[in-house]
Structures are given as C-alpha cells and as structure tokens.
Amino acid sequence: MRSMTIQLRALLVICAGALCMTNAFQTTISPAFARSTTHLWDTQEVVSLGTDDSEKQTSVELFLKEKFPDFHKLTSKNEDIWKTLAEATGPTGSGCTVFAPNAEAFKNLGEKKLVQLEDARNLETAQKISSYHVVPIEAVAYQKLRTEDWTIPKPADGSPRPFTVRALTTLGGEIPVGRSKSGGFMGMFAKEDGGAVVGPNSRIIASFKVGEKCFVHEVDGLVSPEILWRYFDQLRIPGF
Numbered sequence: 001m002r003s004m005t006i007q008l009r010a011l012l013v014i015c016a017g018a019l020c021m022t023n024a025f026q027t028t029i030s031p032a033f034a035r036s037t038t039h040l041w042d043t044q045e046v047v048s049l050g051t052d053d054s055e056k057q058t059s060v061e062l063f064l065k066e067k068f069p070d071f072h073k074l075t076s077k078n079e080d081i082w083k084t085l086a087e088a089t090g091p092t093g094s095g096c097t098v099f100a101p102n103a104e105a106f107k108n109l110g111e112k113k114l115v116q117l118e119d120a121r122n123l124e125t126a127q128k129i130s131s132y133h134v135v136p137i138e139a140v141a142y143q144k145l146r147t148e149d150w151t152i153p154k155p156a157d158g159s160p161r162p163f164t165v166r167a168l169t170t171l172g173g174e175i176p177v178g179r180s181k182s183g184g185f186m187g188m189f190a191k192e193d194g195g196a197v198v199g200p201n202s203r204i205i206a207s208f209k210v211g212e213k214c215f216v217h218e219v220d221g222l223v224s225p226e227i228l229w230r231y232f233d234q235l236r237i238p239g240f
Helices: 002-024 059-067 069-075 079-088 103-107 111-118 120-131 226-231
Strands: 038-041 046-048 056-058 096-101 167-169 174-182 191-198 202-210 214-219
Touching (some): 056 059, 056 079, 059 069, 059 214, 069 096, 069 120, 079 096, 079 120, 096 202, 120 226
Parallel strands (some): 096 214
Antiparallel strands (some): 202 214
C-alpha cells in the first residue's frame, strides 16, 4: 500500500512538471501583431458590368463598395480616385494603397459633419478629404508600415526606434505615419503598443490584399488633415 502511494505521488509530480513545461512553451500573440494579418480578397482584376468602358469597375472598387460602403460613397464623389486606382492596378501599374475608414469611423464624425460631406456646396472639400486616403504609386503592406528603422541608434530615452515609413504621399498630399498608443488617462500617459496610426491618429484595424497590386487598410478614422473641416460651408448662405 505504501509503495502504491509513493508511485501515485511520483506520477502527480511528473504530470505537474509536464504541465509547467507546456505553459512555458506556449506562444502569446500580441494584439499589435494580430492586427498585422493580411486578409486576401479574391476576384478578377477587372469585372465587366456592361459593354461600355464606363461601366467597368476594378476589383478594388468592388471590394470597397462591398466592405466599406460609407467610404465608397465618399470616394464616388471623386472620379480621379477611380481613374488612379484603375491605372495603378492595371498591367503597367505599380500598385496602390487605400486607407478605408470603417462604418464606426463615419458614425463617430457626428451628424453635422456627415451632413456637410453630403452637401453639394462642399463637393470640392469632400473630394479633397477622400483624396488623402489613396496612395497612388505603391502597394504598402501593414508589415512595412510598422517596420522599425534599424539604421539609426536607439533613442537615448529608451523609446522604440521610429518606423522606416514616417509619411506617405497620397493623391491629396502627405500624411504622417506613427506609432499607436493605448492606455493612459484622458489622453495622457498612454504607451506605444506596437501598432501603427496614419493621419491625425487613425489606427489600422485590419489589412486586405485586393488583387495583386493593392493593399486596403481598414482604419478607425479619417486620415485626412483635420484643418480641412474649416473649409466646409464657406459657400453656404446663412439661413439656407
């Protein structure tokens, strides 16, 4: 009986040790890395919807129309965007990158700004805002956006190195690329979490490779400069 008890104790010790070893070798994937996953969206590069060339849509446009209808509605005001995307994803194109605000991003704009975007008198400014969401000459993957610049020394304060990509040139102009932060209190004491933000402070939520030459990054806000909102309603007559 005593011998059996000793054997049972030994077996329990072995099992406990095996469990500890298993936990020790488990891999934890950080939220920042999980966000870097690139999803594939398979379709033909150009889908014909009619016999007229004007009725053809690129796979990028079809994807945006299906997954980001609010953003597609905004970009539909700007014909230059669709012309650029068609050329960039065509046989001789060098690729493109699109930052697509999701439905929550538009909801967070509030009723006033949504009405301003729809007002025909604000068409030029709405077109300008949409143009900041398209990089016309390069397909930039999320991994590239968050790659650290190891060609420079690490900052003396111990903070991470800056990204190799610190800005992108869009159809509208240049937008900054930086590190995303989380935590803190009322915007203070937040710490970098390894992700990337573009524009004023729009976090990349997910990335999609559409066709062979385009990356679409879902973001939680508009990436255009905030100052553009000052130009809305300038043609509006008070009281009308």
